Amino acid sequence: KNEVEQSPQNLTAQEGEFITINCSYSVGISALHWLQQHPGGGIVSLFMLSSGKKKHGRLIATINIQEKHSSLHITASHPRDSAVYICARRGNYKLTFGKGTLLTVNP
């Protein structure tokens, strides 16, 4: 079992839908990161969490330390949100990544 598990692997939505991507990890963390990667593009850091909830525009990230689980929500999704979303746990001076969720938002 991978240290970091993401679900779903692929997600297709219609513009305007509410999106949830889940991330579970098996080992304790110092922080949990959510990253975005557009096809052929670089990686952008969206959130770093160690507890609670953070919001930036239409994106919300939550983490439950006891359950070792984090979620990334996108409200009112838009085609420009189409990308791969990757969660990564930080511990022991390294990042361990999930396999990513490919999100496609259709107009």
Added chain:
Amino acid sequence: KAGVTQTPRYLIKTRGQQVTLSCSPISGHRSVSWYQQTPGQGLQFLFEYFSETQRNKGNFPGRFSGRQFSNSRSEMNVSTLELGDSALYLCASSLEANYGYTFGSGTRLTVV
């Protein structure tokens, strides 16, 4: 402010050769980390450096090495290249541990 700069952007090398990739972090960032991204394995951690000290190394063979200079710039080296080393190599910088990361655009290495 300038972002994380990786050079070169693209590289084609022959099996058995060696390669050096460079990463210039955001000014003031003292931590630099390196990652390999392939379609099969996804993103994998290579090394993390802070103030010229390697703090951790991923599960890669000894052919992969790195270093960080006093100005925080970092290089990674891969010797005796294999076809399987073809990948996107990314570096990221951060102010300190448990701060957010800023990623470079990557170096696309193709080994033929």
